[in-house]
Amino acid sequence: MTVAEIEQYLAPIRHEYPDPRSLIIPALKYAQGDAGWLPPEAMAAVAEATGFSQAYVESVATFYDRLYVDEVGRYCINVCVTLSCMLRGSDELFEHIADYLGLDGEGTTDDGMFTLARVQCIGACDRAPCLQVDSGVQLGPLEPADATCLIDDLRAEPAPARYDR
Amino acid sequence: MADAGNTPAAGGDAAGAGGAPADVVSLTVNGRTIEAPKGTMLVDAAKAAGIEIPIFCYEPRLGAPIGACRMCLVEVEGMRGLQTACSTPVAPDMVVNTESEVAKDAQDGVLELLLANHPLDCPVCDKGGECPLQDRTFRFGPGETRTVEPKMHFPKPLDLSPLVALDRERCIACYRCVRFSQEVAEDGQLTFQERGDHTEIATFSGDPYEGRFTGNTIDLCPVGALTSNPYRFVSRPWDIKNTPSVCAGCSMGCNVEVTERDNEVKRLTARPEPNMAVEEGWICDRGRWGYPALRSADRIDAPLLVDAVGRRKVLLDRAVNEAGGLLGGRDLRVGILLGEPVTVETGFLATELAERAGNGAGMVRRMGIPGHGLGPLRDLPGAQMHHLDAADVIVVVGGDPCAQQPVAELRLRKAHRRGARVVLAGPRPTALDPACQVLRTTPGHLQDAAPAIAEVLEGSARAIVLWDEADLAAEPDAAATIAAVVAGTPGARAIELAADVSGPGLRALGIDAPGDLLAAIEAGEVDVLVTVQADPTTGPDGDRWSQAIAGVPRVIEMATYRSGLTDRADLVLPLLTALEDEGVLVSMTGRAQRLRPAARECPDAAAAWEIIIALTHRLGRPVPDRTPAQAFARLAAVHAPFAGLSYGALGTTGAVVAASSHGGPAPRREAPGDGLLVVPCTPVFGDATAHRSDALASVLEPTRVGLAPAEADRLGVRTEARVRIATPHGEAVLPLEVDSRLHEGAAYLFTGDPQAGAMRLLPLDRGPVRAVVGVVQREEVSA
Numbered sequence: 001m002t003v004a005e006i007e008q009y010l011a012p013i014r015h016e017y018p019d020p021r022s023l024i025i026p027a028l029k030y031a032q033g034d035a036g037w038l039p040p041e042a043m044a045a046v047a048e049a050t051g052f053s054q055a056y057v058e059s060v061a062t063f064y065d066r067l068y069v070d071e072v073g074r075y076c077i078n079v080c081v082t083l084s085c086m087l088r089g090s091d092e093l094f095e096h097i098a099d100y101l102g103l104d105g106e107g108t109t110d111d112g113m114f115t116l117a118r119v120q121c122i123g124a125c126d127r128a129p130c131l132q133v134d135s136g137v138q139l140g141p142l143e144p145a146d147a148t149c150l151i152d153d154l155r156a157e158p159a160p161a162r163y164d165r
Numbered sequence: 166m167a168d169a170g171n172t173p174a175a176g177g178d179a180a181g182a183g184g185a186p187a188d189v190v191s192l193t194v195n196g197r198t199i200e201a202p203k204g205t206m207l208v209d210a211a212k213a214a215g216i217e218i219p220i221f222c223y224e225p226r227l228g229a230p231i232g233a234c235r236m237c238l239v240e241v242e243g244m245r246g247l248q249t250a251c252s253t254p255v256a257p258d259m260v261v262n263t264e265s266e267v268a269k270d271a272q273d274g275v276l277e278l279l280l281a282n283h284p285l286d287c288p289v290c291d292k293g294g295e296c297p298l299q300d301r302t303f304r305f306g307p308g309e310t311r312t313v314e315p316k317m318h319f320p321k322p323l324d325l326s327p328l329v330a331l332d333r334e335r336c337i338a339c340y341r342c343v344r345f346s347q348e349v350a351e352d353g354q355l356t357f358q359e360r361g362d363h364t365e366i367a368t369f370s371g372d373p374y375e376g377r378f379t380g381n382t383i384d385l386c387p388v389g390a391l392t393s394n395p396y397r398f399v400s401r402p403w404d405i406k407n408t409p410s411v412c413a414g415c416s417m418g419c420n421v422e423v424t425e426r427d428n429e430v431k432r433l434t435a436r437p438e439p440n441m442a443v444e445e446g447w448i449c450d451r452g453r454w455g456y457p458a459l460r461s462a463d464r465i466d467a468p469l470l471v472d473a474v475g476r477r478k479v480l481l482d483r484a485v486n487e488a489g490g491l492l493g494g495r496d497l498r499v500g501i502l503l504g505e506p507v508t509v510e511t512g513f514l515a516t517e518l519a520e521r522a523g524n525g526a527g528m529v530r531r532m533g534i535p536g537h538g539l540g541p542l543r544d545l546p547g548a549q550m551h552h553l554d555a556a557d558v559i560v561v562v563g564g565d566p567c568a569q570q571p572v573a574e575l576r577l578r579k580a581h582r583r584g585a586r587v588v589l590a591g592p593r594p595t596a597l598d599p600a601c602q603v604l605r606t607t608p609g610h611l612q613d614a615a616p617a618i619a620e621v622l623e624g625s626a627r628a629i630v631l632w633d634e635a636d637l638a639a640e641p642d643a644a645a646t647i648a649a650v651v652a653g654t655p656g657a658r659a660i661e662l663a664a665d666v667s668g669p670g671l672r673a674l675g676i677d678a679p680g681d682l683l684a685a686i687e688a689g690e691v692d693v694l695v696t697v698q699a700d701p702t703t704g705p706d707g708d709r710w711s712q713a714i715a716g717v718p719r720v721i722e723m724a725t726y727r728s729g730l731t732d733r734a735d736l737v738l739p740l741l742t743a744l745e746d747e748g749v750l751v752s753m754t755g756r757a758q759r760l761r762p763a764a765r766e767c768p769d770a771a772a773a774w775e776i777i778i779a780l781t782h783r784l785g786r787p788v789p790d791r792t793p794a795q796a797f798a799r800l801a802a803v804h805a806p807f808a809g810l811s812y813g814a815l816g817t818t819g820a821v822v823a824a825s826s827h828g829g830p831a832p833r834r835e836a837p838g839d840g841l842l843v844v845p846c847t848p849v850f851g852d853a854t855a856h857r858s859d860a861l862a863s864v865l866e867p868t869r870v871g872l873a874p875a876e877a878d879r880l881g882v883r884t885e886a887r888v889r890i891a892t893p894h895g896e897a898v899l900p901l902e903v904d905s906r907l908h909e910g911a912a913y914l915f916t917g918d919p920q921a922g923a924m925r926l927l928p929l930d931r932g933p934v935r936a937v938v939g940v941v942q943r944e945e946v947s948a
């Protein structure tokens with residue numbers, strides 16, 4: 001991701017952000033599309049494109065869970081563990097997925113395909129327990145077996161050209 | 166001497182100087198009626214009335230209050246909820262309660278929450294005993310915690326840099342360090358990462374926190390989260406003694422506090438009560454971590470005597486007796502050369518010694534710039550650093566304050582943030598360039614900037630011009646022109662960026678630069694040379710000095726550190742450092758400030774003034790003084806600039822010495838010969854102290870030659886080369902640095918470390934000089 005690419009992306013939307021600080025988030029989201037996460041070079045490029053210090057850009061990135069400053073897998077599976085989902089079995093769902101992926105709790109699979117995380121409410125309590133893959137629609141209610149299918153399907157997909165998470 | 170700069174309020178009052186008195190508001194705090202100027206924050210108004218409202222994040226020097234920590238919550242009648250006293254300005258008839266049950270509950274609550282994740286490892290924390298969190302918890306806190314959950318843990322500690330350690334568990338997220346980095350030093354390096362209880366101070370991708378002012382975050386941190394690596398586990402507050410003194414690192418004259426334990430200097434910090442007229446409570450890392458130099462291997466720890474027996478260590482008494490003997494002969498011609506740091510008392514006593522030693526007509530000179538032609542600039546109305554806070558236009562002419570007088574940079578940044586127009590004119594790139602307007606001049610042609618400077622100053626009401634002593638001494642024509650421009654601007658004032666620490670004080674005593682002394686030595690007219698903290702052999706025209714001094718019958722060296730003279734001297738008397746000495750230094754703004762002895766690390770060393778007084782006794786014509794205070798009183802009686810001053814009058818924050826007359830303009834000087842014009846530069850972490858201090862090893866800057874890419878191309882080199890640089894005064898082989906910000910046609914000589922010998926290449930009077938630069942062949946390098 002080059003500075004020029006980010007600048008080009010920002011040019012038509014700049015006017016929507018009267019406080020230039022607000023521009024950092026769309027810029028980071030865009031930059032994250034490349035590798036699926038934000039290596040330091042990507043944050044440095046955002047810093048240059050937005051005119052803020054690298055440290056400031058990184059502090060924004062670390063504030064938000066869905067901006068990844070550490071490398072993650074091809075798919076991020078975010079299992080909601082807030083009240084409604086928990087009452088409806090999110091613990092079991094999470095454990096099942098972890099087992100199926102061979103993970104000991106949260107983390108990234110060795111083959112770099114999946115990153116599993118517990119997250120707070122993703123706004124689909126009516127479909128509890130639910131999860132979200134990257135920024136896709138919330139999926140639920142899910143039985144452990146549904147999650148197995150989902151993972152198998154994802155494995156069969158070709159790698160995305162850009163990441164949206 | 167109009168000198169209203171010693172209180173925090175003075176920064177502001179400078180703006181309204183001469184205006185109507187600020188409106189005063191009357192309000193009630195805890196049932197007492199108090200008064201405060203309009204706009205004062207509640208916390209300050211209460212403090213002035215002796216009522217303490219606890220704070221953590223509030224620090225006016227960091228800018229507008231941000232209300233981050235909630236420690237200062239108070240009850241204000243008629244206002245909903247509790248208010249943060251740090252960000253609530255006083256209002257007429259406000260009724261405030263800082264001790265009501267509600268307020269007390271809030272204080273308890275805030276402290277309980279701040280401590281919820283705090284490790285409470287006070288017994289192993291460097292801050293323990295001088296920690297605001299500890300103090301406020303005792304005074305305002307709940308005494309007990311209800312938290313039973315496990316605390317947040319981070320691996321400890323983390324090196325934010327080789328100098329600053331971060332213990333993330335202790336951080337209370339007050340934002341002070343972040344605001345310093347972002348808004349005062351403007352280096353943009355420190356930020357918070359993550360959020361909630363995971364919040365931590367961090368730099369981009371874990372890079373080291375680099376800068377010239379990083380240590381100030383340690384002073385600012387109200388807990389033990391940021392600590393000094395060199396001071397880590399060195400002492401506890403009840404084992405130390407803190408002494409207010411002055412940094413002798415450069416001519417800024419920052420007020421500092423020196424920590425002593427077991428007769429050793431263990432730490433140097435800004436003073437808890439900043440001198441707003443000088444450093445405003447910020448000091449640079451060179452000043453802060455230079456103190457280990459006191460214990461460097463090249464410190465002279467005992468007097469050395471060369472006689473028929475050979476060269477050997479002797480006791481101080483014996484050495485003083487020997488010195489008396491060497492100086493006693495009735496027809497001896499004596500020369501005394503003063504270097505830096507030398508206090509005004511020592512300078513004064515040296516002149517008294519010259520009258521008593523030898524034939525009584527000894528010459529006393531200072532190492533430094535003669536400055537013919539600087540008169541018109543020196544005669545301009547002067548200013549103090551806090552006047553920059555109210556200036557509308559600021560012009561820096563020559564030099565590079567960011568490197569030479571580092572803390573000045575912070576004051577310039579502050580003025581720039583406030584909206585003052587800051588213009589930098591000169592041949593060097595500086596750290597302020599990206600933020601300010603730059604008038605880059607061709608080396609040797611500061612004069613060319615004069616019309617632009619005149620334009621910038623036009624219409625200003627409170628302009629301040631900071632001019633560089635060394636650069637303008639080399640270009641007297643520019644000095645005269647620029648002085649005329651400033652003199653013609655109503656309300657404009659000037660600050661001299663003085664090249665050395667002792668220069669302003671010694672000049673006020675009428676002590677001149679050493680040109681005629683060197684000539685006298687060369688003519689064989691000096692029988693005994695006494696140097697005080699001076700090693701001319703590594704200074705400007707050093708080779709000529711070396712040759713000349715080789716022919717002097719007797720040399721007495723008084724110095725703290727071994728130098729190029731030590732092996733030549735017949736007698737060496739070890740001196741205390743500025744941190745151990747007592748006396749007065751005059752800063753570049755003419756502020757006389759007291760050094761107070763913090764420790765005495767070397768039992769066989771003495772202060773220069775002590776030795777000189779003893780010598781006058783030995784010579785049978787004793788001066789009446791026993792202390793520097795007495796010497797100062799005497800010199801104030803005879804030297805007009807110091808008239809009316811005494812140690813009492815100097816107090817803890819000093820006083821401005823009166824200006825004296827400085828002579829007229831001088832004609833333009835050209836550097837003779839061929840080659841590249843030399844532009845001397847002073848790296849921040851490149852001076853002798855930085856080289857001697859092991860604490861600063863990680864930031865040390867090498868003595869080097871800087872060239873523009875085109876010049877380097879002409880030599881057929883890029884980087885990683887070593888070059889030979891030769892002027893009519895000498896030559897040196899130094900590493901090359903290619904920098905596209907440098908001018909063609911010039912050789913930027915980054916001096917500093919006296920051992921590297923770069924200063925020798927300059928003319929004695931620091932006038933313009935040209936150098937031939939050539940690549941050193943590989944064989945030569947390996948040889």
Ligand code: SF4
Pocket residue numbers: 335336337338339340341342343366385386387388390391
């Ligand atoms: S490290 Fe210290 S100064 Fe910085 S935010 Fe934490 S407590 Fe405040």
Ligand code: SF4
Pocket residue numbers: 412413414415416417418419444448449450451452453570571572573
């Ligand atoms: S700016 Fe100069 S006087 Fe101030 S702390 Fe630094 S070296 Fe010392």
Ligand code: FES
Pocket residue numbers: 219220221222223231232233234235236237238249250251252
């Ligand atoms: S001191 Fe007022 S909120 Fe921190």
